[in-house]
Amino acid sequence: MAQYPQWSYSQSRANMFDECLRKYYYHYYGAHNGWKTDQADDMTVRLYRLKQLSNLYLVFGDLVHRMCESAVRSRDEGRERPRVPFLEQTMRKLLNEAYLQSMDAEQWRQDPKNRVMLSEMYYGDDTLQERIGTIKERITACVNSLYDTxxxxxxxxxxxxxxxxxxxxxxxxxxxxxxxxxxxxxxxxxxxxxxxxxxxxxxxxxxxxxxxxxxxxxxxxxxxxxxxxxxxxxxxxxxxxxxxxxxxxxxxxxxxxxxxxEEMKSCVADEYYNRPKDISFFTPMPSRRACRDCNFREVCSERVM
CATH class of the missing domain: 3.90.320.10 (Lambda Exonuclease; Chain A)
Incomplete structure (x- = not known):
């Protein structure tokens, strides 16, 4: 297995780099090879699992994109477009499945890549019910907007x-x-x-x-x-x-x-292998907004409560 991750760039990587360097390290370097549970150390496996955590807003965003993709593919293949009630019902069903999967933490630990664990449930956030209500309202709004765009x-x-x-x-x-x-x-x-x-x-x-x-x-x-x-x-x-x-x-x-x-490469000790510098080089950038929903708050001592 490759000791270090392959180097690449994306807008989401840049966004995380701006948000918090410690989070950036955990996500792009610390979690690498964490899926190799029989070879990686305990912290690497733990970081890999935490990297896979989702949250209600991410699940919702993914469902909306899947809804749009389904409708567009139907058009591309000459089929009838999915009806609005069907799209809304399907999204609510999939949101409920994500909630139910998140109730089984042990199953998630065994297969974190392919099962959903909501960070709100993993960390016992008191925002859970409020967010569920908000997402249900947004589902209706987004579904009803699609065909009017x-x-x-x-x-x-x-x-x-x-x-x-x-x-x-x-x-x-x-x-x-x-x-x-x-x-x-x-x-x-x-x-x-x-x-x-x-x-x-x-x-x-x-x-x-x-x-x-x-x-x-x-x-x-x-x-x-x-x-x-x-x-x-x-x-x-x-x-x-x-x-x-x-x-x-x-x-x-x-x-x-x-x-x-250039700034990202200044964080690596060896550009050829993309070997990162020591974790201490990746300075934590705590803030209430960033730390509140950070997947890695379980392992970060610098988080703002």
Missing amino acids: LTWEDLARASTQILEIEKWDTMMLHDTRVYVKMDLLYRRGNGNIVIVDWKTGKEEDFSDQLLLYAAYVREHYRVPLEQIELRVEYLLNGTYKQYAATQEDLARAEEKVGRYI
Whole structure:
């Protein structure tokens, strides 16, 4: 087995790097090989299990993306689109299954990668019932928004060609493999390619992520930036934002990725093997917001209560 994880970059990795260096270490280095329960030490196995913890908001976000994927694939395969009541009922059923799985901690410990354990239940958080109520309301809102989106209006046209649905891919930037996964990519009748990002929460700035997607699409599909449309669909409130990237935008985004890569590589003792420096180098950055939902609070003595 590889002693250290393979080096790569993603927007989610950059987000965690900004949030807390200790969490970044646990997630990307400390947990590596923790699935090898017969070979790894106890702490590595423990960190790997904690890395697999989910939470209600993550489960909800995943269910919404699966709902959108199911509806889009039905359209792509010429089938009737799933009815709204069916989508809502299915999401509630899967949310309940996640809750029930989380009640069996021993089964989760045996197979943490393939079973769900909600961090709210694992840590006995008092926010559990309140969050369940919030998620149930959001399910209804998101399901009812899907078929009213600008994206679905495009998909209803016969001239729209679906190119990618929830597909992982990579591109090279600064000699680094960069991972991208677009929720939906399609070509409109006018030849423009539309990148769609489904969001289930409040409106935020996702421009860095979208610009990386635009760079990938330009390179992979050999189209000029003028033919690439970036769109965020906020399903919770039924709104959207649309962007048009310029060459200057992409240059700034790629430069920013380069700075992240440089900073991340400053945390490794050996770039060839991606061997990290000592854990003490990864300074904890405690805050009430970050520590409240951190998967690794069980092992971190620096957490804020």
